[in-house]
């Protein structure tokens with residue numbers, strides 16, 4: 001059984017870029033600005049629905065980086081200067097914890113309510129930065145020990161997750177790009193397993209742990225496959241050799257695999273035969289395999305992100321045929 | 336006029352300097368097609384004059400043209416090579432974008448790109464040497480989109496060919512210091528990436544009779560240090576100050592023995608490092624007993640383009656003062 005889903009956010013189209021710039025300058029009415037974002041979100045949801053995805057994201061069009069909306073909506077969190085986001089020519093603002101984070105309002109609940117009827121019959125995927133990425137990529141000025149702050153971040157994320165579940169989300173994805181950092185030590189790996197358990201225990205929704213920009217060190221991965229999540233999503237296409245080596249050596253434990261096979265950081269059409277080989281080698285050991293993009297789409301231009309979504313859909317259908325596997329597509333169930 | 340580069344602790348720059356005069360406006364005018372390439376380079380001379388004046392005032396020994404013509408280190412070349420399309424908008428941060436170049440056909444050098452500015456800078460440098468500085472093949476590859484090659488080895492070797500032709504032209508014009516900038520390498524610190532670049536550098540520098548320099552900055556360079564130390568260059572120009580000299584013990588561990596461009600001031604902070612701080616930083620290096628003072632070039636971590644002019648100049652001036660005092664101590 002195969003299914004597809006775009007990993008994360010979309011870039012902004014020219015219209016949205018200009019609208020946001022006007023809004024920053026105070027040249028746009030608030031309502032008009034909100035409407036522009038909503039239209040752009042609906043448009044990328046439509047693209048995902050039409051491409052045969054199992055879950056859709058709302059595109060996170062208004063997120064300046066993966067942390068920002070949370071840093072803005074949680075008490076005791078502020079933002080600081082820009083810092084390079086992994087190996088991208090893209091920079092995020094460092095979230096600064098001045099105390100225990102505490103959601104003043106939820107980022108996802110209202111988005112899910114607004115967009116689930118647009119994406120229907122396809123479920124909405126909620127994407128939240130994971131506690132370890134938040135902790136290690138942020139600045140701790142809370143006076144709490146690293147571990148304590150990690151726990152309080154995980155609790156804040158749990159509250160977000162619960163509210164999103166109640167609003168009708170279909171699946172919860174926890175993004176932990178920091179796990180691909182080769183300098184993550186064993187203690188942090190253990191801490192991550194504890195923190196993930198706090199989040200997944202608070203909801204009944206299926207959870208996906210998603211790791212991208214590279215694959216984790218083997219020692220860390222061994223710990224992570226015991227975390228309390230349903231799916232593990234890996235960035236395969238960025239460094240196929242390293243990723244397949246890890247998968248062949250360690251597998252996915254009792255977790256269901258999600259494979260990042262469409263390269264979301266490069267714009268040329270992906271090589272289908274290579275994707276087929278990698279998907280086949282994982283599918284022979286697992287009943288269910290998700291296919292996704294390597295990372296968020298926000299370092300490629302808008303038109304290419306749309307093209308990559310279509311490719312994901314086209315390749316998914318071809319994989320179903322070639323590997324003789326059923327493809328889950330909520331649209332065909334309705335039909 | 337000749338100028339003798341001090342034997343110990345020569346001072347230099349990485350390359351870029353704040354845009355002076357109307358350089359920014361000229362770049363825009365050229366992009367809009369309001370002025371041609373020749374007129375552009377003629378008019379940008381006034382900015383280069385100012386840069387060189389600042390360098391000489393600050394007491395720098397080996398200069399650059401301040402990269403006054405280059406709005407961006409990749410886009411500048413993409414706009415001048417055959418094979419690139421127009422590029423498309425990608426986000427850098429918040430709601431700020433840049434037009435990332437897209438390779439659409441086989442790349443070819445259309446003509447000289449950096450030699451005109453170099454020649455001019457050299458002519459006003461009062462006999463000082465001026466580095467010929469070009470963005471390296473790995474950074475060009477990583478920071479462009481590719482719709483044509485789909486094979487990184489083939490693509491990087493085409494960049495290498497283009498860069499070599501440019502370097503040869505610069506050398507013919509008299510350049511004695513050639514620097515290839517590779518900031519992208521440290522963002523992907525993997526052995527196979529280091530080897531990919533090594534092949535390209537071998538091609539570029541084969542038989543080149545000049546001081547061969549590679550500049551790399553930020554990221555996790557220590558992870559690939561053992562794979563790059565045998566690059567065919569004379570000098571590694573590296574960032575140290577920003578990462579609090581984290582690299583030093585690794586240089587020791589891997590037995591670094593080439594010349595070192597030692598980044599002693601941070602280009603990301605407005606605070607100007609004191610002369611004492613710089614001297615202390617150099618002593619930390621010298622205590623490792625790795626290389627002699629004739630192999631240590633003092634410079635900033637990276638290009639100065641994002642700093643205000645007065646801060647940039649003051650940082651350089653303190654580097655030069657530190658070098659003077661160090662020369663007395665080690666001479």
Ligand SMILES: [Zn+2]
Nearest residue numbers: 518552637638
């Ligand atoms: Zn640099």
